[in-house]
Amino acid sequence: MGTAELYRRFAAREARGNSPRYEALAEQIAEDDELTSLIGRLPDPERQPNLLLAAVRFLGGPTDAPDAFRTWVRDHWDEVRETVLTRRTQTNEPGRCATLLPLPASLPRPLALIEVGASAGLCLYPDRYRYSYDGRPAFGPAGSPVTLDCHTSGPVPLPRNRRPSSGEPASTSTRSTFATTATSAGWSA
Numbered sequence: 747m748g749t750a751e752l753y754r755r756f757a758a759r760e761a762r763g764n765s766p767r768y769e770a771l772a773e774q775i776a777e778d779d780e781l782t783s784l785i786g787r788l789p790d791p792e793r794q795p796n797l798l799l800a801a802v803r804f805l806g807g808p809t810d811a812p813d814a815f816r817t818w819v820r821d822h823w824d825e826v827r828e829t830v831l832t833r834r835t836q837t838n839e840p841g842r843c844a845t846l847l848p849l850p851a852s853l854p855r856p857l858a859l860i861e862v863g864a865s866a867g868l869c870l871y872p873d874r875y876r877y878s879y880d881g882r883p884a885f886g887p888a889g890s891p892v893t894l895d896c897h898t899s900g901p902v903p904l905p906r907n908r909r910p911s912s913g914e915p916a917s918t919s920t921r922s923t924f925a926t927t928a929t930s931a932g933w934s935a
């Protein structure tokens with residue numbers, strides 16, 4: 747896939763609805779022959795939009811105005827290039843917990859979760875988030891700042907509230923950075 751198409755797709759499929767700023771910048775890059783030419787000379791995996799955009803932020807470049815962004819990236823290309831060639835993103839998507847929850851909710855507790863490639867480990871805490879399936883009232887810890895909305899299709903075995911929310915964390919202990927035990931999570935199959 748060409749660089750312009752890569753950034754156009756990122757804008758439409760990943761940034762839209764999540765990050766207006768990244769959407770605008772990726773669209774701008776896609777239309778800019780000079781930037782797509784510079785980015786196109788990077789090795790394939792390093793052309794990825796979230797890595798380039800994160801590198802610019804990491805280096806303190808302007809990301810709130812597409813014109814200033816364009817000029818800055820062009821003027822600092824050697825630094826940007828060095829950064830994307832030597833660093834990686836650590837993306838984490840706790841939203842995946844909503845699609846995974848039907849399985850742990852159907853199993854006897856306690857459960858221990860181990861994730862290979864955990865990034866920050868945000869998917870290791872399904873019992874810390876609230877869930878709303880298909881627009882139904884959310885359930886989960888009352889004090890959680892995170893509610894995951896999930897729309898389903900087909901015969902999904904939806905989890906349901908197991909007990910009234912107490913506001914207390916459902917996870918009772920943490921084994922290590924990469925494993926947590928969920929002994930009293932507020933959901934079941």
Ligand SMILES: C[S@@+](CC[C@H](N)C(=O)[O-])C[C@H]1O[C@@H](n2cnc3c(N)ncnc32)[C@H](O)[C@@H]1O
Pocket residue numbers: 836837838839840842861862863864865866869
């Ligand atoms: C895209 S992130 C996904 C993070 C998390 N699993 C999620 O779903 O939100 C991929 C993670 O896998 C890690 N990773 C890549 N290759 C790996 C390997 N061979 N062994 C262990 N972790 C790896 C990366 O460092 C990164 O943290």
